[in-house]
Amino acid sequence: MSAPIAIDSSAKASQKAVESTMLSPRFYTTDFAAMDRLDVSALRSEWDTMMAEYEGDNNHDHFQRTPEFAHEVAERFSQVSPEMRQEFLEFLISSLTSEFSGCILYNEIFKNVENPDIKQLMRYMARDESRHASFINQSLKDFGLGIDLGDLKRTKAYTYFKPKYIFYATYLSEKIGYARYITIYRQLEKNPDKRFHPIFKWFERWCNDEFRHGESFALIMRANPHLLRGANVYWIRFFLLAVYATMYVRDHTRPMLHHEMGLESTSYDYTVFRITNEITKQVFPVSLDIDSPAFRDGLARLFHIQTQMDAAKAQGGVWGALRRAGWAAAGLATFVRLYLQPVQHHALPAQVRMAPAW
Ligand SMILES: [Fe+2]
Ligand SMILES: [Fe+2]
Numbered sequence: 405m406s407a408p409i410a411i412d413s414s415a416k417a418s419q420k421a422v423e424s425t426m427l428s429p430r431f432y433t434t435d436f437a438a439m440d441r442l443d444v445s446a447l448r449s450e451w452d453t454m455m456a457e458y459e460g461d462n463n464h465d466h467f468q469r470t471p472e473f474a475h476e477v478a479e480r481f482s483q484v485s486p487e488m489r490q491e492f493l494e495f496l497i498s499s500l501t502s503e504f505s506g507c508i509l510y511n512e513i514f515k516n517v518e519n520p521d522i523k524q525l526m527r528y529m530a531r532d533e534s535r536h537a538s539f540i541n542q543s544l545k546d547f548g549l550g551i552d553l554g555d556l557k558r559t560k561a562y563t564y565f566k567p568k569y570i571f572y573a574t575y576l577s578e579k580i581g582y583a584r585y586i587t588i589y590r591q592l593e594k595n596p597d598k599r600f601h602p603i604f605k606w607f608e609r610w611c612n613d614e615f616r617h618g619e620s621f622a623l624i625m626r627a628n629p630h631l632l633r634g635a636n637v638y639w640i641r642f643f644l645l646a647v648y649a650t651m652y653v654r655d656h657t658r659p660m661l662h663h664e665m666g667l668e669s670t671s672y673d674y675t676v677f678r679i680t681n682e683i684t685k686q687v688f689p690v691s692l693d694i695d696s697p698a699f700r701d702g703l704a705r706l707f708h709i710q711t712q713m714d715a716a717k718a719q720g721g722v723w724g725a726l727r728r729a730g731w732a733a734a735g736l737a738t739f740v741r742l743y744l745q746p747v748q749h750h751a752l753p754a755q756v757r758m759a760p761a762w
Contacts, residue, residue: 411493417549420494421501422560427654427710429502432509433562434570436516442567444521446627450757451521454619458528466609467535469542476602477546484600484664491658492601493549498654500540500551501560502577506617507533508557509570525620532613539610543603568631571621572643575687576680578618580647583679585611586762587672591665598666615760622687626756632689640688645743648677648692649706656707679762686758690747702742709735 411417424430444451484492507530514526537553544550565573589607592599599605625631632640655662655669662669674694681691693699709731716727 411490411497411549414549414551417493417497417544418551418556420497421551421556424561427650427657429498429505431505431557431560431562432565432570432573433512434509434565434567436513438567439513439522440517440519442519442522442624442628444624444627447623447756451623451627454616454623454757455524455528457616458525463532463535463609463613466606467539470602473602474546477543480599481601485660488660488664491661493544493547495658495661496540496544496603497551500537500544501556502581503533503537503540504553504556506530506574506578507537509574529617529620532617536610536613539606540603543601568636569639569643571625571631572640573647575618575621575625576643576647576684578614578621579683580651580676580680582611582615582618582760583676583683583762584651585614586760587675587679588665588667590762591667595666598664600664612760618683619757622756625687626752632687632752637690641690641692641743641747644684644688644690644692645739648680648694649703649739649742651676652703653707653710657710683758685750686753686756689752690749693746693748696745698745699742702738702745705738706735706742709738 411420481489481492510526510530510533514523514530517523517526541550541553585607588604589611592604630636652673655673659669662672677692677694681694684691713728713731713735716724716731718724719727
């Protein structure tokens with residue numbers, strides 16, 4: 405990878421959170437009037453059950469640090485290498501940015517719609533994401549690297565997505581977020597000596613929030629089935645691939661982080677893909693064939709291309725720019741080839757909701 409800026413001050417942590425690259429989490433805005441017109445009445449009873457769960461707020465007291473927290477950071481985290489420390493800080497910053505991205509989007513939808521179902525849902529999800537973002541930020545503050553979230557909200561670029569793209573992308577990021585956190589949690593539950601920072605102890609109940617957020621989008625899409633048919637299936641394939649490929653490339657830039665947990669980036673990612681593929685059958689009529697050699701080769705090639713692009717960027721100058729353009733074209737061609745791979749088709753289950761059983 406390119407030599408990343410060393411994150412050794414709050415300003416640099418904020419700079420990292422603000423940056424817009426192919427791999428960094430984005431902030432979104434959407435068509436609020438269209439959100440306002442959504443109708444979930446086709447799945448009223450499932451919806452009401454879910455709202456009751458949000459109302460019950462079983463994670464109300466979860467995001468509080470215990471007195472041992474700081475002690476464990478001092479004891480255990482101080483032993484990791486400086487490179488590993490940087491990877492972990494980058495992980496915290498990108499996790500914080502994506503938690504806060506959800507918080508802003510849900511809060512903006514909440515403020516801009518009248519539709520009582522959507523308004524209530526967005527209020528609950530913004531509540532959860534705000535807790536998640538603040539909890540991560542406390543861990544950054546331990547290192548003097550706290551991010552000013554108000555400032556981040558004002559300065560980071562926003563990407564406009566039509567509501568249906570928000571549903572595909574956000575549903576997937578909530579579910580893959582669940583799969584990522586639960587996989588890490590289970591690994592460290594079995595290997596507590598590998599738990600190099602106490603924040604991972606919070607992941608189990610935390611990811612149940614993400615799972616429920618995903619369920620909400622699943623219900624919205626299943627209540628509006630035109631979103632899951634016809635040409636929209638091509639968009640679903642696109643978002644599945646974009647989300648999986650981004651995660652794969654991003655994770656492979658942080659191999660030490662997984663190694664420190666006793667994981668290996670490729671097998672960790674495929675475990676996460678497998679869980680996500682199982683879950684998304686509740687709503688998407690297609691899933692990616694993650695075990696086909698062409699798929700695996702394609703993702704590995706995307707990561708290789710990313711490292712070459714970073715090297716060309718570091719080289720700079722005209723030749724660096726030309727090489728970068730060449731690798732960007734190769735990246736696009738690889739993505740298109742991956743997109744054209746056969747996918748698996750399945751019928752949607754009568755029962756939409758699932759339990760977070762992993
Ligand atoms: Fe979250
Ligand atoms: Fe979430």
